[in-house]
Amino acid sequence: MSTQLTVNGTPHRVDLPDDVPLLWVLRDEIGLTGTKFGCGVAACGACTVQIDGEAVRSCQVSLSDVWGDVTTIEGLGTPDSMAAIQQAWVAHQVAQCGYCQSGQIMQAAALLAETPDPTDAEIDDAMQGNLCRCGTYPRIRAAIHTAAAKMKET
Amino acid sequence: MSRIGTIARRTFLIGSAAILGGVAFGVYKVRQPAPNPLTPAPGAAALNPFVLIDQQGITLIAPRAEMGQGxxxxxxxxxAEELDVDIAAVRVLHGPAAKAYYNSAMVADALPGKGYDTSEFQHTVGEALGGVGKLIGLQVTGGSTSMKDGFIRMRQAGATARETIKQAAAERLGLDRAQLKTENAQVIAPDGQTIPYTDLAEAAALIDPPHVELRDARGWRYLGKSVPRVDMVGKSTGTAQFGIDVRLPGMKFAALRINPNLGGTMNGFDASAAETMPGVERVIDLGTGIAVVATNTWLAQQAADAVDIDWGAAPYPPETDAIFARIAQAFDDKPNSTLRDDGNVTSPRDGGDTATLPKGTISLSADYKLPYLAHATMEPQNATALFTHDALEIWCGNQSPIFQQQACAKLAGLDPDAVQIHTTLMGGGFGRRGEPDFAAYATQVAMAMPGTPVQLTWSREEDMTHDYYRPGALARFTGTVKDGQAVMLDARIAAQSATHQALNRWAGLPAAGPDKVLVDGAFNQPYAIPNYRVRGHVADLDLPVGFWRSVGASFNGFFHDTFIDEMAHAAGRDPLDFRLELIRPVHAPSAGTLDTVRQMSGWTGKTPEGVGRGVGFTYSFGTPVAQVIEVVDQDGSIRITRAWIACDMGIALDRSIIEAQMIGGMIYGLSAAAYGKITFSDGAVQQRNFPDYDAIRMHTAPLTEVAILEANTYLGGAGEPGTPPAMPALGNALFDLTGTRARELPLSNSFDLRV
Structure with a gap:
């Protein structure tokens, strides 16, 4: 039952049943708690991570099905060295409770990688799976536009 | 005097500040200082319960729960405004469970006044009575009270600490305190010499704090501006630690299943299948359910689902209709409260005679029905506990550390002092995390495994089906209008009393007296209606209910404002004009919010084909809020496209945070109005996860503008007042669009809203 996976560039060997979702491997085994548990049924997006750059709900990906390198919020940037999108989140003071924001940021980062200058309709489409009970949507939208502009400059 | 004695005297100064104005209410106990809970290490100084200085730097204690409201x-x-420290350079912590951190504003809000008519005298009495919060250990975050509570007390805490440090510097330098200045956590002497606060703290701890005047608002550097939030970088990088993120050496992970028939017992269970599942270490009998301890939360959840359980029945009617029939029965009883009774109300529903009404009088009546609602915080309920026979430590996000401490101590058979509560950040509270149930279950699990820390995480399904719900509520309204004017409004509201239940649950206090919260948002609206009565009826049902963002105003805001809209239409008037005319003579700041949304939205009272607009107004938690919501019929479904919000905060302490709270409060209200309902079948809640209990999302959220006004006399709350007017404003907009009046929520039951 030993499985190898790469998270944020670091290889890990974990000893868990094959059907344990990636979410719980990250949180309870590897200790990366930035990825959050919200619903367990892919209905809220709090657990969003990227596998080979694609945004996925880690509560729905079994350990044995992880098909590529995993990037979590911790791998995107750190407090001392934030990614452009995280800087935009801080500039717009997006977070309230903050619990869903790791997932929002991972989803938005995947959107920007594919669509560098998204329209509001494209943001609606990409982000509607990510629930925020605090209602931070207007600032998330603004932060995505700001991050897009900033990433275009560089 | 001993060091602790010195600290206690200093605390007295802070404590007595809370009863500024000196009304001797509850005299000795209220004036007696609450002990300083901070026990600084050698070389450190706790100048009061809110400012801790050691060699490493300055820590400010903010004993109100950070659940997103800033x-x-x-x-x-x-x-910091008075202490002269850089807010980005200090640490901010929740602090322990302690009486010194009582909420003075919450008790003041429980006084029977309407709020908007608060006189100077009542305001002072309210502040004095606020000290009573200390007596019952009301270290609670809720009721939109934090800023009202801290506005004077915390600036005094900062100012007193600053002047005491300056006194220490003056003594060291042989100067007079008045010759010294402070800046950026340093004392500055006339010759330019600087001494950091950290070097002076120990000496300052031995000095009696001097009397201090607060600075004038015109000189404020932080307050009134938009300060970068201290939690923003952590929350943008996944490094902020929530309750569910606590990790301790040797920690195990647990899941639970509690009787879906709320309050019912457990007749028995068979865990034989679960016990052999991967990672499972223990199955624990919780009395009303079971917990499974494993090496991983998901493995624990799988095993918990595999336990075969025989549940006892619920102590309330098992179907939604029967529950609402019981609520309706409350109308047959004598009212619990009549907190407004102006003029002479003659209601045909009370057997009053309307045949003699003057010619041209139009009568109308309407019945409303609102569902039970779940809080559905993004972070499911959870707590981590470590039991070591003579002590218990709990880590959890919570809105009420002292209640948590008391509940867990009782379960563990320990003195409350042996129970340490570590309050973490929380992934949403909305009133849910004032309840101590999640910490209590974690305590039960930890007691079965002494010496091993265990984190107990609820599945989303357990969270949604075991809430303390926003009570379902019914209302019966009658009114008359004549010549375009409101003549009479008579309101009766029936619901379970969340207040009676919670006081009993949290503090063991018996249910008694008129429940102001049950009619909040209805009896205290600033309308000049000559004949105006509001009565509350308490429904007797043993179904767990609690405080849900904006509490009574979460249903009364809809009832009252929707009926005002119905009166306006019956009177043949523009609904915004009708409200303004009735509000302006009573409370100018409230009228100001309506004037402002009229301007912002370009309100004309007319909308193009396929577009509807509604206005909503609620005064709650000291803050009047007006909202205009726009809906558009697009491709066969109705979309909420735009919103305009105007609030009057009295003093806007942080504009960015207030704007966020107003938008967030509105979206929380729109989510409930559009989609939210909790229903019961066979005694159990039918909605189990977000697919059954959806909310506003990115593509359904309106484009929103917010105006923050400051004409109100006193500081208002920010966290809740944005929620109540959103629900009627949306219903009123749908009426404008479709001609169909929404008298029940959620609106998705009767309108084709975009999902």
């Missing part, structure tokens, strides 16, 4: 930032700003 309280840590503004609470710290209140202290």
């Amino acid at each position: 309280v840590h930032t503004t609470w710290a700003a209140l202290i």
